[in-house]
Amino acid sequence: MTATGAEKKNGRVTIREVAEDAGVSVAAVSKVLRDAYGVSDALRAKVRASMDRLGYRPHTAARGMRGQTYTIGLVLPDIRNPFFADIMVGVNNALERTQYRAMIGISESSVITEMAIVDSMIDRQMDGIVLIGSTEDRGNHDRIASLKPLVTIGHHDPEATSFDTVNNNDQQGAMLAVQHLVAGGYRSIAMLSLSSGTSTILSQRELGYRRAMIEAGLGKAINIVQIPQTLREVQLAARRLLEGSRRPDAIFCWTDFIALEVISVATELGLSIPADLGIVGYDNTVYCDFAQNSLSSVDQSGEQLGLQAVRLLIERIKGRSKAEHLVVTPRLVTRGSSTRAG
Amino acid sequence: MTATGAEKKNGRVTIREVAEDAGVSVAAVSKVLRDAYGVSDALRAKVRASMDRLGYRPHTAARGMRGQTYTIGLVLPDIRNPFFADIMVGVNNALERTQYRAMIGISESSVITEMAIVDSMIDRQMDGIVLIGSTEDRGNHDRIASLKPLVTIGHHDPEATSFDTVNNNDQQGAMLAVQHLVAGGYRSIAMLSLSSGTSTILSQRELGYRRAMIEAGLGKAINIVQIPQTLREVQLAARRLLEGSRRPDAIFCWTDFIALEVISVATELGLSIPADLGIVGYDNTVYCDFAQNSLSSVDQSGEQLGLQAVRLLIERIKGRSKAEHLVVTPRLVTRGSSTRAG
C-alpha cells in the first residue's frame, strides 16, 4: 500500500499530485492555479482536468507562505446595525466571481478593539482590509495601509494617499433630512449625535445639519445633543429633550436605531408623531418600513458601498497605489414619521 | 548594512530572530509560543522578553503549515437578526484569554451557501467551525466533523456523535409562549413558522406549540402557517391570516422580526394589540423593548450559547472526541403585546 503516488496523510490533494496526474511540473500547476501568464491552453486544460478529477483544493496556509491567501478581512464595529447587512450583500456580490473570500471580524469596544482585530488579520496574512465605520485616526490608517491594502467605508479622509475611502455624502444626507423637515413646517429641529468624537461621518452629518439649519434661517435653533451608544443613555437623553421646557418639534437622528428609541420615548410620553414631533433617521434600515415605526430615513445604499469597496480593494491588491475616494449620493426616503397630514 | 542578524525583508520578526536574540534554539521559541511542556521557566522568561523586545508576532500561515492557525470559523446564515449579536458577545468573551480568534462568514442563500463558506474555512486551515442556525443535514455535518472539530448552535441533533450541539430548549420555549397566551385568555392561537423545512429548531418550536395547544384543550385551533423569509411573503401571509374569516386572536411567531411585521400589518388593519390580537416572538431581541413594539418574546440567552459553543469547540480542538449536547432553558419575557389589561 505504499506504492501509489497519491499517498496522502491528510486526505488533501496537493499540487504535486495534480502535477503527477497531469504529467506536468509543479510550477506549471501553480501557474494555472494563479491564472499566471505563460501557460499554453493545452497545458492549462490538462491541469484543470486533473484538478477536477482529484478534487484539488488549494492549501491557503501554504499559499500564504509565499503569495496571497485570497482572503480579505472586513472589520465591523457592531453587528447589530442592520445597515451592515446591506454592505455585506454588496461585498458578497463583488466577491462572487473571484477566488477571494471575505472573513469578518467584529470589534466590541471593551472586549476587542478595532486595531486588535486588524492586527490579527494581518497576522493571518489576509491580502487586504476593509474597515467599516472606523474610529481610528490617520496615523493608524497609514500604519495599516503600509502593511496591507486598505479601504474604509464610512470614514471621510479625502486627502488620504495611502488607502481608499468609500462613503455616501453624509453632509448632503443630513441636509436632505433637515430641508425635508423644514419644508414640512418644523422649525425647532434638534439633532441626536454620538459622543464618541472621532467619527468623521458623524462630524459630516453634524456639519450638514448646521448648514441646512443656517440656510433655512434657523441658526438659533441649532441643537446638537451628543450621547453615548448605550440604550439607557439614549433613552435618558431623549427623555430630557422631550420633557424639557423648550421641546424641539423635530429630531434628526444620526442613525435609525436612535430614531426608533426616540419614537419609543415619544410614544411613552404620549406625544403624537408626526404632529407633535417629526423624526428622521439615517441608513434606511429594514425596520423603517414597519407601520409602528414608519420612519423617514436617509438611504446611503449600503450594497453599493460594499460592492465598490471590495472592487477598490482588489484593485489595490493587484497593484494600484494611487488613492481613490468614492462618494455616493444619498437619497431621502420619507415616511409617516416626518410627514404631517396636509 | 548587511551584517545585522535582524535583517528582514518584510518588517516581520521571525521565530529565528527571536531565537538569536534570546540565545536559544528555534525549537525552544516554538515551544514557548505554543505553551508546550518541557521548557524551563528561565528559558521561557528569556524568550518572552525577546519576543516583547522585538515585537514578535506569530506568522499564522507558517503555523498553519504544520500545526494550528488559532482561528475558528463562525458561519452565520443571516447577519440581519440582532440575536446573532448576542451570540457574538459570548463568543468574544470566551475567546478573550486565548490565542484563538473568530472569523465570521455569512451565507446568503443565493450568492454563497453555508457549505461553500465551510469549505473556504477548511481551505484556510481553520482549527474548528461553529455553525449557527445550520440547515444542513447529518450527512454534511458528519462530513465537516470528519475534517474539523465542529459545534452547532441552533440545530438539534442530540444523537450526533461526531460533533457537539448547543441549543436552548426550543420546544419548551414555544410551550412557554403558548401557555402564557392561554393564561391571558387567548384561544385561537396561530403560529407563524418558516417554510424552509430543514430547520430542526423550527420543528422543535412547532412541536412545542402543538403540545401546548393540545394540553390546553385547544387542539382543534392548531394552525401553523409556514412562509418564506422574505418581507413580502411574510406581509402577505400576515394579512391573509388577519383578514380571514376565522382570524386568530393571537399569533406566536418563530422569531421577533416576523412578530414585528405582524405588529406592522395589524397596525395597518386597525387592530388593537393586545386587545384584538396577542403576539409573542422569539429571541427577545433589542427591538422588543421599544414602546411601539412592546413585544413579548422568548429569551434563549444567546450570549450563553455563544460562550458555551466556543468552550466546547476549544475542548474538541484540544482533543475531546466524545460528543456533548448542551441545552439551555429559555425564559419568557412578557411585555404589552400579549398582556391584556386586567
Add this chain to the structure above:
DNA sequence: CTGAAAGCGCTTACAG
C-alpha cells in the same frame, strides 16, 4: 530541559 534538521504545500526567480 534543549537543539539540529526535516518538512508542511505552495510561489518565485532562474535556466532552458
Add this chain to the structure above:
DNA sequence: CTGAAAGCGCTTACAG
C-alpha cells in the same frame, strides 16, 4: 512555453 530547486516561517519527531 516549461521545469528543477530554493525557500517562506513555523512544528515535529528525534537525538542528546
